[in-house]
Amino acid sequence: MGYDIKLTGDWSGWSNVFRITGGDKNLSGPNDRQLAVFIHSGNKQLHTTITTKGNNNMAMNGPTLKKGVQYRCLITVSKKDKLFRHSCTNLSNKRVKT
DSSP: OEEEEEOOSOOSSEEEEEEEOSSSSSSSSTTTTSEEEEEETTTOEEEEEEEETTEEEEEEEEEEOOTTOEEEEEEEEETTTTEEEEEEEETTOOEEEO
């Protein structure tokens, strides 16, 4: 899945970038975070979570973003290995993190 993001404002604590869900709660059931991306105001690092069989909140820290820079991000998931990768590229096509 891919998406574009540009940090333009200020906020405090965690902010939800997006969340794909099969439920109506944040983290109560097995379908609540099919895929979710959050960002923290302090370090501007993306935090990605997915639901896997037996784990409703498999999480990893992703790329750190800079305010005012346009990024194109990509999340790939391997069902077989139960692994996922989150990478972002800025406008100059310099990869931020894989």
